[in-house]
Amino acid sequence: MACFSCLFSRKKTFSAEQTIEIDEEVSGILNTKRFPYKELKMATGNFHHSNKIGEGGFGVVYKGTFRDGTMGAIKVLSADSKQGVREFLTEINMIAEIEHENLVELCGCCVEGNYRILVYGYLENNSLAQTLLGNYFYSWFVFNIRLNVNNLKPLYLLGGGHSSMQFSWEARRNICIGVAKGLAFLHEEVQPHIIHRDIKASNILLDKNLNPKISDFGLAKLFPDNMTHISTRVAGTTGYLAPEYAIRGQLTRKADIYSFGVVLLEIVSGRCNTNRRLPLSEQFLLERAWNKYESRELVELVDTSMGGEYDEEEAQKFLKIGLLCTQDIPKLRPSMSQVVKMLMGEEAVNDENISRPGLLSEFTAFRGQKDNSGMISEGTGKGGNSSSSSENVTT
Structure with a gap:
């Protein structure tokens, strides 16, 4: 630990x-x-x-x-x-x-x-962060947008070091599809719809058969059909936050979809979205994925721990879906039901028109105190409300 x-x-x-x-x-x-x-x-x-x-x-x-x-x-x-x-x-x-x-x-x-x-x-295999991505530095200190909080707390990463569990391509595929189905249920079937706001690897829990379960609904927001977006205080985890939400406080279901896209890239690549120990050009997974996509070398991003035992075409397709979900312009991102269909091969992936992803520097986008869990708690961000203000729902 x-x-x-x-x-x-x-x-x-x-x-x-x-x-x-x-x-x-x-x-x-x-x-x-x-x-x-x-x-x-x-x-x-x-x-x-x-x-x-x-x-x-x-x-x-x-x-x-x-x-x-x-x-x-x-x-x-x-x-x-x-x-x-x-x-x-x-x-x-x-x-x-x-x-x-x-x-x-x-x-x-x-x-x-x-x-x-x-x-x-109880879920036997803990979180995706600890089993697939498990390393001491998975959760990085980030800026915490919260007024009147000046204390820092210790960060505990349990089960440190790389997990000995091996994830086959089939297991990764099933985890991706399961998480997508869970999010599609929240976004489109539950009334009023629910935006999770903190989709990340540590909030994806795994049972004994590696079936995924979305957890931690403490930041979730209800999203009625008649709303175009919610203007709210920023909360979530850096590395997974959609730029339009992190900077302007504009929350829609597309913010969850962006976060899911990052998780999708993490699952296929077997690495967390940020790793400061790597050379600068490789530290940020989303940026690296985009560069590999542009150079038509996406296959190089696939986790080598699988020993080449995976469907190369399908793995690259999943990476492309991750890039579709993280496009900078929210309206270009697919819905979660579309994502499920693409992952399951029921809908074609239009990879010719993938636009550049929204890339966000945690140092320029946020001001405040660091949080012990790597989370941005509700507070003040660029374009957001002050912590004493009430939430503003915009139609």
């Missing part, structure tokens, strides 16, 4: 008003089981560090084993997060009422005293 040592802030507690607000809202959500804190404490061995399986922007995730032998992924909300209460409620509201084979299953929650905990079904 790698740890970047930083300063710690004084631990905060939830106010009585917050406790009442959360308890009332959770009580009104159907299909949400309430777990006693003692049961979760026992299941995780008093939240022992040996059971820690992940850590994100809003809490720590532990593996838990219940009395009946079933296992769960237990996400404990950090009281240090200024906006954590909202994300906690959002995550429950977004995922409790929907069901899809490529979305995580919310088993229940705990709202007791100062504890805010979510319980999910």
